[in-house]
Amino acid sequence: MSNSTSALRGHCPAPFYEETQFGANGFVGGRLCAAVGQQGLRCCLPCPMTDFLYPKEFQTWYRVAEGLNVAGLALLLFLLLSFICLPAEKTRQHYLSYCLIVAGMLLSLGFVVPFASRPPQCYDEITPNDMFSNLTCAFSGAFIIAGGLSMAVWIFIRALSMHLQIVWDVLPGKAFFYWAQGLGWGVVAAFFTATITVTGVSFRFGDVCHVNSADSMKDFWGPLLAIAGAATVIQLATFAYCIKVYIKNMWSDDQTETQSSGGLPSYTTSVRTRSARAVYRRVRKVLWLQWRGITIVVFxxxxxxxxxxxxxxxxxxxxxxxxxxxxxxxxxxxxxxxxDNVTTCDKLGQDLFVNQSTVLAVLILLSLAGIQCFILLARSSMFTAWYTLIRSKFDSKREFVSLDAKQATTDLRNYELIKIAQSPIKAPESAITSPGADFDPYGRSTPDYFGKEVQREYRSPSLSFSTPRAPSQQAMHVEWDPRATHARGGLGLHPVDDEEEDDFTRHRI
Structure with missing residues (x-):
């Protein structure tokens, strides 16, 4: 083994290898080689390069980041199932939340796939694997690219939607939905295709494949930074408008108090004050409803x-x-x-490239993206709804069984209904011809309380107005005595007889 290693090193000092001793398989562009001397000698740093840049605990932190992505994927899957299975009033689901959850799941899958398969990072001693030499690298890199682009695009669309609602008081409708779906996933598909076909992915550090450096700025990082920058500008404009509305509302209150002490405010000042307060109330209401979305966009x-x-x-x-x-x-x-002990050179290598704390910060932030989405999109009502749903499923399987049903006997003739079914039933008599009792199929008799009332003769009351009656002449000519009510007499109030009423009616017509 030592002879083969020394042969591969060629004329290069340890721990380097001579490039001419290896073929052109694997990702040749990922080799870190440099020319030494004038004879065309090229010596390469062994693969993986992270073993010579970072200490051994770097692999432990990398496993922690992958474990966080596994947890984030599980939480996002639970959130997606909650949106699908639970009522909308319990989850407050929205298509922007759906798309953001899908984007977070794609990004998490980029770390979960190599966490499960543990692929080899190197093709040989100096050459890393890429998407053509390792299938796991292809899948993990594709998920990383799709997830990163999707997160940036849908964060931009979410920031734009909130900007329209808060600043311009425009509620995005169906047209915005269709444009967002078409442009959102269309942009992701276009840059994903360009990055995979032109730039490609390979193992650069850790078990996850990342975008190669060649042409990556114009295919992936440039568009990604442009989309994220546009979302940042829109979000800052929204914050600036909210601060302006808040300050204007405070200035209107102060102006109203100052003018009320010296005199009545003018009509223009009153209108402006009411307008500022109305805008402030609207913005505050929208911010209260959209604070989760705003926090997600920022994170x-x-x-x-x-x-x-x-x-x-x-x-x-x-x-x-x-x-x-x-x-x-x-x-x-x-x-x-x-x-023999390359760990002593870690500090120099990190000064030359990127230090360990920065790389770990990137990995942890990417791993926490799914967990952040779950914390900000999940609601306590989801867990209550899941409990109710599961409990209803189990309760529906439980059937009520009477205690008497368990005491089944072989002789079914003991049941009363079967007795009745086997016995002849006499046709019931009418209520009028019944001999003082109602018919009962069980042989019981009850007193006929209503039969006698039907046969009783109806007598109309003397003061009943249910039928037209002739007016009583005696009641129409009753004299009114003012002394009985302590009223003044001599006002000419007297009852009108039939003839005078007819004359008045004819003159009125």
Whole structure:
């Protein structure tokens, strides 16, 4: 084994390998090689490169990040099932939340797939694997690209929707929905195809495949940063408008109090004060309803912009390290001097590339994206609804069984209904001809309380007005005595007889 290793090293000092000893398989562009001397000798850093840049606990932190992605994927899956199975009033579901959950699941799958399969990072001693030499790399890289683009696009659409509602008081309708679906997933599909076909993915650090550095700025990182930057500008404009409305409302209150002390405010000032207060109440209501969406936009934008900037910086560092040997010479000489214990050169390697704390921060932030979405989109009513749904499913399987039903006997003739079914039933008599009792199929008799009332003769009351009656002449000519009511007499109030009433009626007509 040592002879084969020394043969592969060729004329390069340990721990480097000579490039001419290896073929052109794997991701050749991922090799970190540099020309040494004038004879065309090229020495390459062993694969994986992270073993020479970061200490051994880096792999432990990488496993922690993958475990967080597994937890985030499970939480997002629970959230998606809640949106599908539970009523809308319990989940407050929205198509923007659906799309954001799908984007977070794609990003988490990019870490979960290699966590389950543990793929080999290197094709040989100096060459990393890429999407053509390893299938797991292809899937994990595709999920990372699709998830990152989807998160940025749908965060932009969510920020735009909130901006329209808060600033312009426009509620996005069906037209906005169709445009958002078409442009959102269309942009993701276009840049995903360009990144996979032109740039590609490979193992750069850790078990997850990331976008290669060649042409990545114009295919992936450039569009991603442009979308995230546009979402940031829209979100800052929304915040500026909210601050302006708040300050204007405070200024209107102060102006009203000042004018009320010296005199009545003018009509224009009153209208402006009422308008400012109305706008403030509307904005405050929308902010109270949309605070979850605003927080999600801020968190995801920070994650997207941060890891985009870090990867772009890493690409530039790798390109400069391969061409500028003077800057990398302290690190390379340390590796040559401490070939048996390369961990002593970690500090120099991190100064040359990207330090461990920054890389771990990127990994942890990306891993927390799914958990952040769950915390901000989940509601306590979901858990109550799930409990009610599960309980109803189990309760529906329980049937009520009477205690008498369990005491079944072989002789079914003891039941009363069967007796009745077997006995002849006499036709019931009418209520009028019944001999003082109602018919009962069980042989019982009850007194006939209503039969006698039917036969009783009806006598109309004397003061009944149910039928027309002739007016009583005696009641019409009753004299009114004012002394009986202590009223003044001599007012000419007297009852009108039939003839005078007819004359009055004829004159009125």
């Amino acid at each position: 995801i934008l920070v994650d997207v912009i941060f890891f985009s900037v870090v990867f772009v910086y890493m690409n530039q560092v790798e390109e400069s390290a391969a061409t500028d040997l003077e800057a990398a010479m302290p690190f390379l000489m340390c590796l040559v001097q401490h070939a």
